[in-house]
Amino acid sequence: MADEVILLNFWPSMFGMRTMIALEEKGVKYEYREENVINNKSPLLLEMNPIHKKIPVLIHNGKPVCESIIQIQYIDEVWSDKNPFLPTDPYQRAQALFWADFIEKKLFVCGRKTWATKGEELEAATKEYIEILKTLQCELGDKPYFGGDKFGFVDIVLIGYYSWFPAYQKFGNFSIEPECSKLMAWGKRCMQRASVAKALPDSEKVVGYVLQLKKFYGIE
Amino acid sequence: MADEVILLNFWPSMFGMRTMIALEEKGVKYEYREENVINNKSPLLLEMNPIHKKIPVLIHNGKPVCESIIQIQYIDEVWSDKNPFLPTDPYQRAQALFWADFIEKKLFVCGRKTWATKGEELEAATKEYIEILKTLQCELGDKPYFGGDKFGFVDIVLIGYYSWFPAYQKFGNFSIEPECSKLMAWGKRCMQRASVAKALPDSEKVVGYVLQLKKFYGIE
Numbered sequence: 549m550a551d552e553v554i555l556l557n558f559w560p561s562m563f564g565m566r567t568m569i570a571l572e573e574k575g576v577k578y579e580y581r582e583e584n585v586i587n588n589k590s591p592l593l594l595e596m597n598p599i600h601k602k603i604p605v606l607i608h609n610g611k612p613v614c615e616s617i618i619q620i621q622y623i624d625e626v627w628s629d630k631n632p633f634l635p636t637d638p639y640q641r642a643q644a645l646f647w648a649d650f651i652e653k654k655l656f657v658c659g660r661k662t663w664a665t666k667g668e669e670l671e672a673a674t675k676e677y678i679e680i681l682k683t684l685q686c687e688l689g690d691k692p693y694f695g696g697d698k699f700g701f702v703d704i705v706l707i708g709y710y711s712w713f714p715a716y717q718k719f720g721n722f723s724i725e726p727e728c729s730k731l732m733a734w735g736k737r738c739m740q741r742a743s744v745a746k747a748l749p750d751s752e753k754v755v756g757y758v759l760q761l762k763k764f765y766g767i768e
Numbered sequence: 769m770a771d772e773v774i775l776l777n778f779w780p781s782m783f784g785m786r787t788m789i790a791l792e793e794k795g796v797k798y799e800y801r802e803e804n805v806i807n808n809k810s811p812l813l814l815e816m817n818p819i820h821k822k823i824p825v826l827i828h829n830g831k832p833v834c835e836s837i838i839q840i841q842y843i844d845e846v847w848s849d850k851n852p853f854l855p856t857d858p859y860q861r862a863q864a865l866f867w868a869d870f871i872e873k874k875l876f877v878c879g880r881k882t883w884a885t886k887g888e889e890l891e892a893a894t895k896e897y898i899e900i901l902k903t904l905q906c907e908l909g910d911k912p913y914f915g916g917d918k919f920g921f922v923d924i925v926l927i928g929y930y931s932w933f934p935a936y937q938k939f940g941n942f943s944i945e946p947e948c949s950k951l952m953a954w955g956k957r958c959m960q961r962a963s964v965a966k967a968l969p970d971s972e973k974v975v976g977y978v979l980q981l982k983k984f985y986g987i988e
Contacts, residue, residue, distance in 0.1 A: 599870060599903065611859060618865045625858035638845035639831060645838045650819060683819065 553578035554607040556593050558585045560757045562656070562708030563616035564604035565747045569704050570620045572743035574627040586764070617648055620704055633701040647687060647694065648705040654680045655709055662720030663758050664767055674722040681724060685731040692737060699741060707744055710735040714751040715758040773798035774827040776813050778805045780977045782876070782928030783836035784824035785967045789924050790840045792963035794847040806984070837868055840924055853921040867907060867914065868925040874900045875929055882940030883978050884987055894942040901944060905951040912957060919961060923954075927964055930955040934971040935978040 555571065555578050557564035571578050583593055583603050596605045596612035606613040606622070613622045624633040634641050658680060661673035684706065688694055694702035713724055713735070725732050738744045762768075775791065775798050777784035791798050803813055803823050816825045816832035826833040826842070833842045844853040854861050878900060881893035904926065908914055914922035933944055933955070945952050958964045982988075 608859075613859070613862045614866055615869055618862050618869065621865065622858055622862040625861065638842055639828075639833070641845065642833045642838050642842040645841065646834055649835055649838065 551576070552607075552609050554581060555579070556581050556583050556590070556596065556603050556605040556607070558583050558603050559749055560754055561603060562712060565708035565711070566616045566704050567604045567606055567619045567623070568747035569707065569743045570623040570633065572746055573631045573633070573699075573704075574623055575630060576623070576627055617652060617705060620701065624701075633695075633704060635695075635700075644695070644701045647684075647702045651684070651702070651705050651709075655706075659709065659712060659716055662716040662722070663762060664765065666768075670720060674720045677716065677720070678722070678724065678727055681728045681731055685728050688730060688734055693734070699738065703738060707735065707738045708748065710738065711748040711751050711754055715755045718755055719758060719762070771796070772827075772829050774801060775799070776801050776803050776810070776816065776823050776825040776827070778803050778823050779969055780974055781823060782932060785928035785931070786836045786924050787824045787826055787839045787843070788967035789927065789963045790843040790853065792966055793851045793853070793919075793924075793961075794843055795850060796843070796847055837872060837925060840921065844921075853915075853924060855915075855920070864915070864921045867904075867922045871904070871922070871925050871929075875926075879929065879932060879936055882936040882942070883982060884985065886988075890940060894940045897936065897940070898942070898944065898947055901948045901951055905948050908951060908954055913954070919958065923958060927955065927958045928968065930958070931968040931971050932974055935975045938975055939978060939982070 553571070553576055555564070555567060557568070557580060559582065568580075581590075581592075583590055585603055589601060593603065593605060594601055596607055597603075597614045600614060602614075604616055604619065606619045608622075608626070613619050620633060634644055658673055658677050661669065662677060665673055691697070693699045694706070717723055739748070773791065773796055775784070775787060777788070777800060779802065788800075801810075801812075803810055805823055809821060813823065813825060814821055816827055817823075817834045820834060822834075824836055824839065826839045828842075828846070833839050840853060854864055878893055878897050881889065882897060885893055911917070913919045914926070933952075937943055959968070
Protein backbone atom coordinates (compact mmCIF):
# COMPACT_ATOMS: atom_id res chain seq x y z
CA MET A 549 0.00 0.00 0.00
CA ALA A 550 1.30 3.44 -0.91
CA ASP A 551 1.52 5.84 2.00
CA GLU A 552 -1.22 8.43 2.18
CA VAL A 553 0.21 11.57 3.71
CA ILE A 554 -1.79 14.76 4.28
CA LEU A 555 -0.52 17.97 5.83
CA LEU A 556 -3.04 20.38 7.33
CA ASN A 557 -1.32 23.73 7.46
CA PHE A 558 -1.65 27.50 7.31
CA TRP A 559 1.02 29.10 5.11
CA PRO A 560 2.51 31.71 7.53
CA SER A 561 3.07 29.13 10.30
CA MET A 562 6.75 28.64 11.09
CA PHE A 563 5.67 25.38 12.70
CA GLY A 564 4.05 24.06 9.54
CA MET A 565 7.12 25.10 7.54
CA ARG A 566 9.15 22.64 9.62
CA THR A 567 6.93 19.72 8.72
CA MET A 568 6.89 20.67 5.02
CA ILE A 569 10.69 20.86 4.99
CA ALA A 570 10.98 17.49 6.72
CA LEU A 571 8.65 15.85 4.18
CA GLU A 572 10.47 17.50 1.27
CA GLU A 573 13.89 16.47 2.59
CA LYS A 574 12.73 12.85 2.78
CA GLY A 575 11.13 13.02 -0.67
CA VAL A 576 7.73 12.05 0.73
CA LYS A 577 4.75 12.72 -1.55
CA TYR A 578 1.97 14.45 0.38
CA GLU A 579 -1.23 16.34 -0.09
CA TYR A 580 -1.07 19.90 1.24
CA ARG A 581 -4.36 21.28 2.59
CA GLU A 582 -4.55 24.93 3.53
CA GLU A 583 -6.59 25.65 6.65
CA ASN A 584 -8.38 28.86 7.55
CA VAL A 585 -7.27 28.87 11.18
CA ILE A 586 -8.59 32.33 12.01
CA ASN A 587 -12.22 32.04 10.94
CA ASN A 588 -13.08 28.54 9.93
CA LYS A 589 -11.16 25.45 11.01
CA SER A 590 -12.11 22.37 9.01
CA PRO A 591 -13.97 19.46 10.62
CA LEU A 592 -10.97 17.30 9.69
CA LEU A 593 -8.59 19.54 11.68
CA LEU A 594 -10.89 19.44 14.73
CA GLU A 595 -11.21 15.66 14.41
CA MET A 596 -7.48 15.06 13.96
CA ASN A 597 -6.25 17.43 16.67
CA PRO A 598 -9.09 17.55 19.22
CA ILE A 599 -6.75 18.49 22.08
CA HIS A 600 -5.08 21.61 20.69
CA LYS A 601 -7.18 22.22 17.51
CA LYS A 602 -4.06 23.65 15.89
CA ILE A 603 -2.13 23.23 12.66
CA PRO A 604 0.13 21.70 11.52
CA VAL A 605 -1.35 18.22 11.60
CA LEU A 606 0.37 15.41 9.76
CA ILE A 607 -2.02 12.62 8.80
CA HIS A 608 -0.29 9.39 7.84
CA ASN A 609 -2.56 6.63 6.57
CA GLY A 610 -5.47 8.19 8.42
CA LYS A 611 -3.67 8.63 11.75
CA PRO A 612 -2.76 12.08 13.07
CA VAL A 613 0.58 13.23 14.43
CA CYS A 614 0.41 16.62 16.16
CA GLU A 615 3.04 19.17 17.24
CA SER A 616 5.66 20.10 14.65
CA ILE A 617 8.77 18.98 16.54
CA ILE A 618 7.19 15.58 17.14
CA GLN A 619 6.22 15.45 13.45
CA ILE A 620 9.85 15.99 12.41
CA GLN A 621 10.97 13.15 14.69
CA TYR A 622 8.19 10.92 13.38
CA ILE A 623 9.08 11.65 9.74
CA ASP A 624 12.75 10.99 10.54
CA GLU A 625 11.90 7.60 12.05
CA VAL A 626 9.37 6.42 9.45
CA TRP A 627 11.42 7.46 6.41
CA SER A 628 14.74 6.59 8.00
CA ASP A 629 16.51 5.53 4.80
CA LYS A 630 17.20 9.06 3.56
CA ASN A 631 18.72 12.25 5.04
CA PRO A 632 18.65 11.52 8.78
CA PHE A 633 17.76 14.66 10.75
CA LEU A 634 18.84 13.60 14.25
CA PRO A 635 22.30 12.21 15.03
CA THR A 636 22.52 8.59 16.19
CA ASP A 637 24.72 9.31 19.22
CA PRO A 638 22.47 9.73 22.32
CA TYR A 639 24.42 12.73 23.63
CA GLN A 640 24.31 14.56 20.32
CA ARG A 641 20.61 13.72 20.02
CA ALA A 642 20.01 15.21 23.46
CA GLN A 643 21.87 18.36 22.44
CA ALA A 644 19.80 18.72 19.26
CA LEU A 645 16.59 18.23 21.26
CA PHE A 646 17.82 20.80 23.79
CA TRP A 647 18.28 23.49 21.13
CA ALA A 648 14.96 22.64 19.50
CA ASP A 649 13.32 23.06 22.90
CA PHE A 650 15.17 26.35 23.45
CA ILE A 651 13.87 27.69 20.11
CA GLU A 652 10.38 26.46 20.96
CA LYS A 653 10.35 28.14 24.37
CA LYS A 654 11.88 31.45 23.40
CA LEU A 655 11.44 32.55 19.81
CA PHE A 656 7.71 32.61 19.13
CA VAL A 657 6.65 34.43 22.28
CA CYS A 658 9.38 37.05 22.00
CA GLY A 659 8.90 37.45 18.24
CA ARG A 660 5.22 38.19 18.72
CA LYS A 661 6.07 41.06 21.06
CA THR A 662 8.06 42.80 18.31
CA TRP A 663 4.82 43.59 16.46
CA ALA A 664 2.22 43.40 19.23
CA THR A 665 3.70 45.70 21.89
CA LYS A 666 5.12 49.21 22.07
CA GLY A 667 7.15 51.50 24.31
CA GLU A 668 9.29 49.90 26.99
CA GLU A 669 7.82 46.46 26.42
CA LEU A 670 8.79 46.62 22.75
CA GLU A 671 12.27 47.86 23.57
CA ALA A 672 12.80 44.97 26.00
CA ALA A 673 11.43 42.50 23.44
CA THR A 674 13.72 43.57 20.60
CA LYS A 675 16.74 43.44 22.93
CA GLU A 676 15.71 39.99 24.12
CA TYR A 677 15.14 38.82 20.55
CA ILE A 678 18.69 39.79 19.59
CA GLU A 679 20.04 38.05 22.71
CA ILE A 680 18.19 34.84 21.82
CA LEU A 681 19.56 34.95 18.28
CA LYS A 682 23.08 35.63 19.58
CA THR A 683 22.80 32.57 21.82
CA LEU A 684 21.78 30.50 18.80
CA GLN A 685 24.55 32.03 16.69
CA CYS A 686 27.05 31.07 19.40
CA GLU A 687 25.81 27.47 19.25
CA LEU A 688 26.09 27.53 15.43
CA GLY A 689 29.70 28.73 15.71
CA ASP A 690 31.65 28.26 12.50
CA LYS A 691 29.66 25.27 11.34
CA PRO A 692 27.66 25.66 8.11
CA TYR A 693 24.58 24.17 9.81
CA PHE A 694 23.47 23.49 13.38
CA GLY A 695 23.67 19.84 12.37
CA GLY A 696 27.37 20.33 11.47
CA ASP A 697 28.24 19.80 7.81
CA LYS A 698 24.70 18.57 7.19
CA PHE A 699 21.37 20.38 7.35
CA GLY A 700 19.61 18.69 10.27
CA PHE A 701 17.03 18.72 13.05
CA VAL A 702 17.80 22.11 14.66
CA ASP A 703 18.09 23.74 11.23
CA ILE A 704 14.61 22.50 10.35
CA VAL A 705 13.20 23.72 13.68
CA LEU A 706 14.69 27.21 13.36
CA ILE A 707 14.65 28.15 9.68
CA GLY A 708 10.93 29.05 9.43
CA TYR A 709 11.56 32.08 11.63
CA TYR A 710 13.94 33.41 8.99
CA SER A 711 10.93 34.25 6.80
CA TRP A 712 9.50 36.29 9.68
CA PHE A 713 12.69 38.28 10.39
CA PRO A 714 11.80 41.13 7.97
CA ALA A 715 8.37 41.52 9.60
CA TYR A 716 9.83 41.48 13.12
CA GLN A 717 12.44 44.06 12.12
CA LYS A 718 10.01 46.33 10.29
CA PHE A 719 7.36 46.49 13.02
CA GLY A 720 9.84 46.31 15.90
CA ASN A 721 12.11 48.89 14.28
CA PHE A 722 15.32 47.01 14.93
CA SER A 723 18.00 45.27 12.93
CA ILE A 724 19.26 41.69 13.24
CA GLU A 725 22.18 41.75 10.78
CA PRO A 726 24.73 43.89 12.72
CA GLU A 727 25.01 41.49 15.68
CA CYS A 728 23.93 38.29 13.97
CA SER A 729 25.60 38.31 10.56
CA LYS A 730 26.69 34.66 10.86
CA LEU A 731 23.15 33.58 11.64
CA MET A 732 21.84 35.57 8.69
CA ALA A 733 24.45 33.89 6.46
CA TRP A 734 23.19 30.54 7.79
CA GLY A 735 19.65 31.57 6.80
CA LYS A 736 20.75 32.44 3.26
CA ARG A 737 22.61 29.12 3.06
CA CYS A 738 19.48 27.19 4.11
CA MET A 739 17.42 29.08 1.52
CA GLN A 740 19.58 27.49 -1.18
CA ARG A 741 17.98 24.15 -0.36
CA ALA A 742 14.96 23.22 -2.48
CA SER A 743 13.04 22.01 0.59
CA VAL A 744 13.45 25.30 2.44
CA ALA A 745 12.83 27.49 -0.62
CA LYS A 746 9.58 25.60 -1.20
CA ALA A 747 8.34 25.74 2.41
CA LEU A 748 9.17 29.33 3.30
CA PRO A 749 6.80 32.02 2.04
CA ASP A 750 8.04 35.29 0.59
CA SER A 751 8.98 37.58 3.50
CA GLU A 752 6.94 40.46 2.05
CA LYS A 753 3.87 38.26 2.16
CA VAL A 754 4.58 37.62 5.87
CA VAL A 755 4.85 41.39 6.42
CA GLY A 756 1.40 41.75 4.85
CA TYR A 757 0.04 38.98 7.05
CA VAL A 758 1.38 40.63 10.22
CA LEU A 759 -0.28 43.89 9.13
CA GLN A 760 -3.55 41.95 8.90
CA LEU A 761 -2.93 40.47 12.36
CA LYS A 762 -2.30 43.92 13.84
CA LYS A 763 -5.61 45.14 12.40
CA PHE A 764 -7.40 41.97 13.58
CA TYR A 765 -6.20 42.48 17.16
CA GLY A 766 -6.63 46.26 17.04
CA ILE A 767 -2.92 46.96 17.51
CA GLU A 768 -1.90 50.38 16.18
CA MET B 769 35.51 2.97 32.70
CA ALA B 770 32.55 3.02 35.07
CA ASP B 771 29.95 5.67 34.29
CA GLU B 772 30.03 8.74 36.50
CA VAL B 773 26.49 10.04 36.83
CA ILE B 774 25.56 13.09 38.89
CA LEU B 775 22.09 14.56 39.30
CA LEU B 776 21.76 18.21 40.35
CA ASN B 777 18.28 18.56 41.77
CA PHE B 778 16.00 20.30 44.25
CA TRP B 779 13.73 17.89 46.11
CA PRO B 780 10.27 19.46 45.42
CA SER B 781 10.85 19.62 41.65
CA MET B 782 8.44 17.41 39.71
CA PHE B 783 10.92 17.71 36.85
CA GLY B 784 13.80 16.33 38.89
CA MET B 785 11.58 13.51 40.15
CA ARG B 786 11.27 12.33 36.53
CA THR B 787 15.00 12.04 36.09
CA MET B 788 15.43 10.24 39.42
CA ILE B 789 12.72 7.75 38.49
CA ALA B 790 14.31 7.15 35.08
CA LEU B 791 17.72 6.49 36.66
CA GLU B 792 16.19 4.22 39.31
CA GLU B 793 14.18 2.26 36.73
CA LYS B 794 17.36 1.60 34.75
CA GLY B 795 19.32 0.69 37.88
CA VAL B 796 21.90 3.41 37.21
CA LYS B 797 24.11 4.33 40.16
CA TYR B 798 24.29 8.09 40.55
CA GLU B 799 25.34 10.78 42.95
CA TYR B 800 22.46 13.01 44.06
CA ARG B 801 23.39 16.61 44.82
CA GLU B 802 20.79 18.89 46.34
CA GLU B 803 20.83 22.46 45.01
CA ASN B 804 19.64 25.56 46.79
CA VAL B 805 17.86 27.02 43.75
CA ILE B 806 16.18 29.88 45.59
CA ASN B 807 19.13 31.55 47.26
CA ASN B 808 22.37 30.03 46.15
CA LYS B 809 22.84 28.04 42.93
CA SER B 810 26.12 26.17 42.86
CA PRO B 811 28.90 27.15 40.43
CA LEU B 812 28.57 23.63 38.98
CA LEU B 813 24.88 24.19 38.15
CA LEU B 814 25.65 27.52 36.47
CA GLU B 815 28.50 25.93 34.52
CA MET B 816 26.50 22.88 33.44
CA ASN B 817 23.29 24.71 32.49
CA PRO B 818 24.43 28.19 31.46
CA ILE B 819 21.39 28.74 29.23
CA HIS B 820 18.54 28.13 31.68
CA LYS B 821 20.47 27.91 35.00
CA LYS B 822 17.84 25.42 36.20
CA ILE B 823 17.71 22.00 37.80
CA PRO B 824 17.52 19.13 37.11
CA VAL B 825 20.85 18.69 35.38
CA LEU B 826 22.10 15.22 34.59
CA ILE B 827 25.88 15.05 34.30
CA HIS B 828 27.14 11.91 32.59
CA ASN B 829 30.90 11.48 32.53
CA GLY B 830 31.34 15.23 32.88
CA LYS B 831 28.86 16.21 30.15
CA PRO B 832 25.54 17.88 30.98
CA VAL B 833 22.09 16.95 29.71
CA CYS B 834 19.44 19.56 30.51
CA GLU B 835 15.62 19.53 30.49
CA SER B 836 13.94 16.61 32.24
CA ILE B 837 12.03 15.18 29.27
CA ILE B 838 15.24 15.14 27.23
CA GLN B 839 17.03 13.51 30.18
CA ILE B 840 14.48 10.68 30.25
CA GLN B 841 14.98 10.07 26.52
CA TYR B 842 18.76 10.19 26.96
CA ILE B 843 18.68 7.72 29.85
CA ASP B 844 16.41 5.45 27.81
CA GLU B 845 18.84 5.47 24.89
CA VAL B 846 22.09 5.11 26.85
CA TRP B 847 20.85 2.36 29.17
CA SER B 848 18.74 0.70 26.51
CA ASP B 849 19.15 -2.88 27.76
CA LYS B 850 16.66 -2.57 30.62
CA ASN B 851 13.04 -1.33 31.00
CA PRO B 852 12.52 0.65 27.78
CA PHE B 853 10.46 3.78 28.45
CA LEU B 854 9.45 4.70 24.90
CA PRO B 855 7.81 2.24 22.50
CA THR B 856 9.78 1.25 19.39
CA ASP B 857 6.92 1.88 16.94
CA PRO B 858 7.28 5.43 15.51
CA TYR B 859 3.56 6.20 15.77
CA GLN B 860 3.34 5.07 19.39
CA ARG B 861 6.53 7.03 20.16
CA ALA B 862 4.95 10.14 18.64
CA GLN B 863 1.84 9.62 20.77
CA ALA B 864 3.92 9.27 23.95
CA LEU B 865 5.87 12.42 23.07
CA PHE B 866 2.58 14.22 22.39
CA TRP B 867 1.22 13.45 25.86
CA ALA B 868 4.52 14.36 27.51
CA ASP B 869 4.38 17.68 25.67
CA PHE B 870 0.74 18.17 26.73
CA ILE B 871 1.67 17.63 30.39
CA GLU B 872 4.65 19.96 30.01
CA LYS B 873 2.58 22.76 28.46
CA LYS B 874 -0.44 22.57 30.76
CA LEU B 875 0.16 21.17 34.21
CA PHE B 876 2.86 23.29 35.82
CA VAL B 877 1.45 26.68 34.86
CA CYS B 878 -2.10 25.80 35.87
CA GLY B 879 -0.97 24.05 39.05
CA ARG B 880 0.91 27.12 40.20
CA LYS B 881 -2.28 29.19 39.92
CA THR B 882 -4.03 26.94 42.45
CA TRP B 883 -1.83 28.36 45.25
CA ALA B 884 -0.72 31.70 43.79
CA THR B 885 -4.04 33.27 42.78
CA LYS B 886 -7.43 33.93 44.34
CA GLY B 887 -11.00 34.89 43.47
CA GLU B 888 -12.11 34.37 39.87
CA GLU B 889 -8.63 33.54 38.67
CA LEU B 890 -8.36 30.75 41.24
CA GLU B 891 -11.81 29.44 40.38
CA ALA B 892 -10.91 29.31 36.67
CA ALA B 893 -7.58 27.63 37.50
CA THR B 894 -9.06 24.84 39.60
CA LYS B 895 -11.69 24.15 36.92
CA GLU B 896 -8.99 24.08 34.25
CA TYR B 897 -6.82 21.82 36.39
CA ILE B 898 -9.61 19.26 36.67
CA GLU B 899 -10.24 19.48 32.91
CA ILE B 900 -6.57 18.82 32.19
CA LEU B 901 -6.58 15.81 34.52
CA LYS B 902 -9.81 14.52 32.95
CA THR B 903 -8.19 14.74 29.51
CA LEU B 904 -5.24 12.72 30.82
CA GLN B 905 -7.57 10.24 32.53
CA CYS B 906 -9.40 9.78 29.23
CA GLU B 907 -6.07 8.98 27.53
CA LEU B 908 -5.23 6.52 30.33
CA GLY B 909 -8.57 4.78 29.81
CA ASP B 910 -8.67 1.34 31.36
CA LYS B 911 -4.96 0.69 31.00
CA PRO B 912 -2.96 0.27 34.21
CA TYR B 913 -0.33 2.72 32.94
CA PHE B 914 -0.12 5.32 30.18
CA GLY B 915 2.49 3.02 28.68
CA GLY B 916 -0.11 0.21 28.59
CA ASP B 917 0.70 -2.80 30.75
CA LYS B 918 4.10 -1.32 31.49
CA PHE B 919 5.11 1.79 33.41
CA GLY B 920 6.64 3.99 30.70
CA PHE B 921 7.57 7.41 29.37
CA VAL B 922 4.30 9.30 30.00
CA ASP B 923 3.97 7.75 33.45
CA ILE B 924 7.44 9.04 34.35
CA VAL B 925 6.63 12.51 33.00
CA LEU B 926 3.35 12.81 34.92
CA ILE B 927 3.79 11.03 38.25
CA GLY B 928 5.79 13.77 40.00
CA TYR B 929 2.70 15.98 40.02
CA TYR B 930 0.93 13.35 42.12
CA SER B 931 3.03 14.41 45.12
CA TRP B 932 1.81 17.98 44.59
CA PHE B 933 -1.91 17.13 44.35
CA PRO B 934 -2.54 17.49 48.13
CA ALA B 935 -0.91 20.96 48.12
CA TYR B 936 -2.88 22.07 45.05
CA GLN B 937 -6.12 20.83 46.60
CA LYS B 938 -5.47 22.34 50.02
CA PHE B 939 -4.54 25.83 48.84
CA GLY B 940 -6.93 25.82 45.85
CA ASN B 941 -9.75 24.41 47.99
CA PHE B 942 -10.88 21.83 45.45
CA SER B 943 -10.94 18.08 45.16
CA ILE B 944 -9.49 15.88 42.42
CA GLU B 945 -10.83 12.46 43.46
CA PRO B 946 -14.56 12.82 42.55
CA GLU B 947 -13.97 13.40 38.82
CA CYS B 948 -10.59 11.71 38.49
CA SER B 949 -10.78 8.55 40.55
CA LYS B 950 -9.15 6.44 37.84
CA LEU B 951 -6.23 8.82 37.62
CA MET B 952 -5.84 8.78 41.41
CA ALA B 953 -5.84 4.96 41.29
CA TRP B 954 -3.10 5.17 38.64
CA GLY B 955 -1.11 7.41 41.00
CA LYS B 956 -1.45 4.94 43.87
CA ARG B 957 -0.42 2.12 41.51
CA CYS B 958 2.71 4.02 40.45
CA MET B 959 3.60 4.66 44.10
CA GLN B 960 3.96 0.89 44.55
CA ARG B 961 7.08 1.04 42.38
CA ALA B 962 10.33 1.40 44.28
CA SER B 963 11.60 4.02 41.79
CA VAL B 964 8.56 6.27 42.28
CA ALA B 965 8.39 5.79 46.06
CA LYS B 966 12.05 6.81 46.29
CA ALA B 967 11.77 9.88 44.00
CA LEU B 968 8.53 11.40 45.27
CA PRO B 969 8.69 13.38 48.51
CA ASP B 970 6.07 13.11 51.20
CA SER B 971 3.05 15.20 50.14
CA GLU B 972 2.90 16.93 53.53
CA LYS B 973 6.47 18.14 52.97
CA VAL B 974 5.35 19.60 49.64
CA VAL B 975 2.47 21.37 51.41
CA GLY B 976 5.03 22.91 53.76
CA TYR B 977 7.20 23.95 50.85
CA VAL B 978 4.27 25.65 49.09
CA LEU B 979 3.52 27.51 52.35
CA GLN B 980 7.12 28.76 52.27
CA LEU B 981 6.71 29.78 48.61
CA LYS B 982 3.54 31.72 49.41
CA LYS B 983 5.39 33.62 52.15
CA PHE B 984 8.40 34.18 49.88
CA TYR B 985 6.21 35.73 47.17
CA GLY B 986 4.01 37.55 49.65
CA ILE B 987 0.86 35.64 48.67
CA GLU B 988 -1.77 35.63 51.43
